[in-house]
Amino acid sequence: MKNEDAPSIGAMFKFVFGTVLKRRWLLVLNVLALTIITMLQFVLPQVEKYIIDKVIPEKNFSLLVWTIIILLVTAALLAIFNFLSTYYMTVMSQNSITELRNQLFGQIIRQDTAFFESSKTGDLMTRLTSDINNLQSLISANMLSVVGNMFTFVGVLGLIYYINWQMALAVSVTFPLMFLVYRIFRTRIRDAFQRARTTQGLMSNQMQQTLTQIDLIKSYTSENQESTRFGKVADANRKNMISAGFNQAVFNPSIDTINYVGIAIILFMGAIFIMRGDLTVGALVAYISYVAMVQAPIQSLSRLLNQVQQANVSFGRIQQITKAEPVVIDAKDAVEFPGLHQTVNLQDVTFSYHDSQILHGVTFDIPAGKTTALVGRSGSGKTTITRMLTRLYDIDSGEIDYDGISISNIALHSLRANVAIVSQEVYMIDGTIRDNVRYGRLNASDDDIWEVLKLADLDSFVHSIPDGLDTEVGERGMRLSGGQKQRVAIARALLKDAPLIILDEATASLDNESEKAIQHALDNLLTNRTSLVIAHRLSTVQNADQIVVLQDGKVVERGTHQSLLDAKGAYAQLYNAQFE
Known part of the structure; x- marks a missing residue:
C-alpha cells in the first residue's frame, strides 16, 4: 500500500470519536466528572490562601481544624471523581477501540485477492494491533481534560488579570513561546514516528x-542469514525510534523550562509586591497555583503532542485500509446461484495480470454431473481459470456463465458457497479436526462429520487417536501428515456438498502410495458432481469425461484420454513425456 500525505488532526479525531458518540452517556459522565475535578482544583488554592492569610495570623486552632477538614474533604472528593473519570474513561476507550479494531478487521477481510497480493501480512497485523492501540491515547482522561481545561484556561486567565494584571501580563509572555516550540517540533516528531x-x-x-x-x-541452515536480515530491519527501527526520542527529549524539557521561567517571573514580581505591602503571602501562593492552572492546559496540550503525532501516523496507515475498496464486487441486481443442472460455460475468456496476458480467448464448457480435466504445462493458465470460476479476479473480456446466468450477475457469497475447492496446498485453521472439517458448515452435527470422514477414508484414523474429533491439529495442521491433511480437506468439501468441485493439483505433493490411498476418497467426492480437475500426473485423469489441454493460455485440444492420444498432439506429448 502506498504512503499518502499525513491526514489532518481534525479528521483523525472525527474518525475516533465517531465511535465514542455512540455511547453519549459515558462521554457526558466523563465530562461531568472532569468539570467537577476542575472546580475542586479551583477551591484548593483558596483554602491554602485562607489558612496562610487568615488562620495563621489569628492563631485560631479551631478554625485551623475546620479548614484542614474542608481541605481533606475537598481532596477526598477530588480523588473520588478522579477515580470515576479514569474508570469510565477506560470503559469508553476500550469499547471504542474494540469497535474500531473490529471495523478494520472486517474491512480487511472484505478486500479482494489483489489487495492481499500487494500487502504484507506482518504490516497488516501491525495496523490491527499497534496502530489501533496508538489511537487509544486519544480517548483518555488526559486527552478529554484538555478540552475542559481550555475553559479553565480562559476563566482563570481572566481571574489572574483581575487579581494582578501586571504579573498576569508578564507571565503571558511565556505562552507564545510554548506554542512556538510546539509548532517547531510538531512536524519533526510526526515524521520521525512515521x-x-x-x-x-x-x-x-x-x-x-x-x-x-x-x-x-x-x-x-539459513538461521544466520535470516538473523542478519532481521537485524538490519530492527536496526533501522532502532535508529528511527532514537530520532523520535531525540526530538521528544528536546521538546519536553523546553516546555518545562518555559514554565519555570513563568514561575520565576511570578515569584520575582510577587516578592516585590509583598515587600511593598500590595500583596499577601497567601495571595501569592494562591496566584502561583492559579498560574499553574493556566499553564496546565498549554503544558498538557504540548505534552500530548507526542501521543497525537504517533496517533496521527497510525491513523494515516489505518486510513489507507479504510479507503481501500475491493475491485471485485456484487452487481446491483445480483442474483443467487442458479444451481448447476446444465453447464458451466467459458466463452472467449481473456485475462491479464500486471500487464501480462495470461488467458487468450479460452473457450470450453464443464457439463453438469461430469468430470472435466484441465491439463497443461506449468504456467499455461490452469489455476488462473479456477480463480476466474470463483471470481477471485474478474475477467478482462469474454463470458463465464452458470446455467446461462453470467457470473458477474451472481452474488459473490452465493457463488463461492456453491463451489468447493481442494488444492495442493491444504489450508488448516489452528483448532480441532472437528473445527477444520465443519469450517464451511458450522451447524453440521458430529454424525454428519463422521459420515464425511468415512467417505474420505479418515474415520479409522480419527477413531484410533485418544481425543478423536477433539484432536488439535496445530498451526497449519503441523500435527497431521500431508495425506491426513488432504483427506481432512476432502471431508470438508464433502460436508460443504457444493454443486461444483474444483481439484487443483490435489495429489501433486503426495507420494504414489499416499495418492492411491486418497484416490478412493476423491472418487467419493466426485460421484454425481460437476467437477473440474487440474492434475500434474496425467495418469489420474484418464477416466475424465473430457480433457481440456491448455498451452500458453489457450485451449489447443479437447477430448477423451484415448481420442487425444490418437490425435498425437499436445496431450500425447505431455502424456508420453511422463513415461520416458
Missing part, C-alpha cells in the same frame, strides 16, 4: 515470514 512505524511494520512482516517458513530455514 519512519518508525514503517520500519516496525517491516519488522513484524519479517518475523511473520520467518516463523511461517521455519522448515525451509532449518533445511537450508
Whole structure:
C-alpha cells in the first residue's frame, strides 16, 4: 500500500470519536466528572490562601481544624471523581477501540485477492494491533481534560488579570513561546514516528515470514542469514525510534523550562509586591497555583503532542485500509446461484495480470454431473481459470456463465458457497479436526462429520487417536501428515456438498502410495458432481469425461484420454513425456 500525505488532526479525531458518540452517556459522565475535578482544583488554592492569610495570623486552632477538614474533604472528593473519570474513561476507550479494531478487521477481510497480493501480512497485523492501540491515547482522561481545561484556561486567565494584571501580563509572555516550540517540533516528531512505524511494520512482516517458513530455514541452515536480515530491519527501527526520542527529549524539557521561567517571573514580581505591602503571602501562593492552572492546559496540550503525532501516523496507515475498496464486487441486481443442472460455460475468456496476458480467448464448457480435466504445462493458465470460476479476479473480456446466468450477475457469497475447492496446498485453521472439517458448515452435527470422514477414508484414523474429533491439529495442521491433511480437506468439501468441485493439483505433493490411498476418497467426492480437475500426473485423469489441454493460455485440444492420444498432439506429448 502506498504512503499518502499525513491526514489532518481534525479528521483523525472525527474518525475516533465517531465511535465514542455512540455511547453519549459515558462521554457526558466523563465530562461531568472532569468539570467537577476542575472546580475542586479551583477551591484548593483558596483554602491554602485562607489558612496562610487568615488562620495563621489569628492563631485560631479551631478554625485551623475546620479548614484542614474542608481541605481533606475537598481532596477526598477530588480523588473520588478522579477515580470515576479514569474508570469510565477506560470503559469508553476500550469499547471504542474494540469497535474500531473490529471495523478494520472486517474491512480487511472484505478486500479482494489483489489487495492481499500487494500487502504484507506482518504490516497488516501491525495496523490491527499497534496502530489501533496508538489511537487509544486519544480517548483518555488526559486527552478529554484538555478540552475542559481550555475553559479553565480562559476563566482563570481572566481571574489572574483581575487579581494582578501586571504579573498576569508578564507571565503571558511565556505562552507564545510554548506554542512556538510546539509548532517547531510538531512536524519533526510526526515524521520521525512515521519512519518508525514503517520500519516496525517491516519488522513484524519479517518475523511473520520467518516463523511461517521455519522448515525451509532449518533445511537450508539459513538461521544466520535470516538473523542478519532481521537485524538490519530492527536496526533501522532502532535508529528511527532514537530520532523520535531525540526530538521528544528536546521538546519536553523546553516546555518545562518555559514554565519555570513563568514561575520565576511570578515569584520575582510577587516578592516585590509583598515587600511593598500590595500583596499577601497567601495571595501569592494562591496566584502561583492559579498560574499553574493556566499553564496546565498549554503544558498538557504540548505534552500530548507526542501521543497525537504517533496517533496521527497510525491513523494515516489505518486510513489507507479504510479507503481501500475491493475491485471485485456484487452487481446491483445480483442474483443467487442458479444451481448447476446444465453447464458451466467459458466463452472467449481473456485475462491479464500486471500487464501480462495470461488467458487468450479460452473457450470450453464443464457439463453438469461430469468430470472435466484441465491439463497443461506449468504456467499455461490452469489455476488462473479456477480463480476466474470463483471470481477471485474478474475477467478482462469474454463470458463465464452458470446455467446461462453470467457470473458477474451472481452474488459473490452465493457463488463461492456453491463451489468447493481442494488444492495442493491444504489450508488448516489452528483448532480441532472437528473445527477444520465443519469450517464451511458450522451447524453440521458430529454424525454428519463422521459420515464425511468415512467417505474420505479418515474415520479409522480419527477413531484410533485418544481425543478423536477433539484432536488439535496445530498451526497449519503441523500435527497431521500431508495425506491426513488432504483427506481432512476432502471431508470438508464433502460436508460443504457444493454443486461444483474444483481439484487443483490435489495429489501433486503426495507420494504414489499416499495418492492411491486418497484416490478412493476423491472418487467419493466426485460421484454425481460437476467437477473440474487440474492434475500434474496425467495418469489420474484418464477416466475424465473430457480433457481440456491448455498451452500458453489457450485451449489447443479437447477430448477423451484415448481420442487425444490418437490425435498425437499436445496431450500425447505431455502424456508420453511422463513415461520416458
